[in-house]
Amino acid sequence: MISKIEPVSEKLTEALQNKIDFKTKPLGALGLLETVALQIGKIQNTTSPKITKPSIVVFTADHGIVNSKPISPYPQEVTQQMVLNFLNGGAAINVFCKQNHIHLNIVDAGVNADFEKNNNLINAKIAYGTKDFSAEKAMTNEQCKLALKKGKEIVNSLFRKGCNTIGFGEMGIGNTSSAALLMSYFTQINIKNCVGKGTGLNAKGLQQKTNILKEVFEKHKTTINSPIEALATFGGFEIAMIAGAILEAATLKMTILVDGFIVTSSLLAANAIDKNVLDYCVFCHTSGEQGHKKMLDFLNAKPLLNLGLRLGEGTGAAVAFPMVSSAINFLNEMATFKSANVSEA
C-alpha cells in the first residue's frame, strides 16, 4: 500500500521549542503538555495552533463470537441498547462530551438490530454483526475494505465541516476479544498476554476466554497475509471502520485523540498500513484492560492519563481533551520571560 500520510513537518520545530522554552516557567516544567504543544504545532505547521470543532465519533457493531462462546459477561443486545442510550444522551461518553464541549457522533457500523431514522445516528451498517471467528473469518476482505472506506468518508465529512481534532470510541459486546487477537497478530505478543477481563470476567472466565482465543488465533494465523486480512479475520466492523477513520484523519493532518484498548487495536492495524499515522496521535490514557499498556509500549506511546478507566466509548479521549486544550492554550496565551519582565536562570 502506498503511503498517503505525510510525516509531520519539522520546519517549525525549533521555533516551537523556543516559544515553549521562553514562557514564564522553568525549562520543561509543563511536562507532557509541552510534548503535546510541540506535536500539535508540528501537525498544524504553525507556532499558534488552534483546536477547531473537536469531535468524537463512536462506532458500534456486533460480534458473531458472542453468541457461540462465553467471552463476555454481557449479552449481545447490550450493544443495541447502548446505541439508544447514546442517542438519548445517557452514556458516559455523552456526559463527558457535553462537559468538555466536544461534538459527539454515533455510527452504526454493524449492529445486529435496525434503528429508527435518527439525525444523530450515521448509518454505515456493513452487516448485522460479524460472523463467528471461531468457525470462519469475521468478515470478507471486501466487507473490511468497505468498512475502512466508510470510516474514511465519515472523517472526511467532519473535516469539511471544520473539525481538526478528532477522537474515536466504540461499543460492541465482545470487542475486547477482537482487539486482543489483533494485538497478538500485530505485536507478536503471545495471545495469553493480550487477553484481559474486558467488561469484568472473573479469573475462571478469563481463563476460558484465553483458551478460546488461543484456539481462534492458531486456527487463522497462517492464513493472514496483510493488515486488512487481519482485520477481516478477527473483526469487528467498528474496529475496521475506526482504522479507516484514523488513516483518513492522519492524511488530513488532523490531531487524533487515541482512546483505550479497542481503539488502539485499530491503530495497530492503521500503523501496519502506514506508520506515519503515529505522528498525528495524542495518546490520551492507559486503559485498565491489561493488554493496553503493552500495546502502548509497542507503539512507544506516553499517554496523558492513567485513571484505571476500562470502558471504551471514547471516554479516555473525552476526559483527556481539556489537557490537550491546556497544551494549546499555554502555548498561545502564556507570557514570556521578556514580556512579563521575569528574570531568566
Ligand SMILES: Cc1cc2ncn([C@H]3O[C@H](COP(=O)(O)O)[C@@H](O)[C@H]3O)c2cc1C
Ligand atoms: C453497559 C456497557 C456499556 C459499555 N460501554 C462500553 N463498553 C465496552 O465493553 C465492551 C467490550 O467488553 P467485552 O469484550 O467484555 O464485551 C465494548 O462494548 C466496549 O465498548 C460497555 C460495556 C457494557 C456492558
Ligand SMILES: O=C(O)c1cccnc1
Ligand atoms: O480500554 C478499552 O477500550 C476497553 C476496556 C474494556 C472494555 N471495553 C473497552
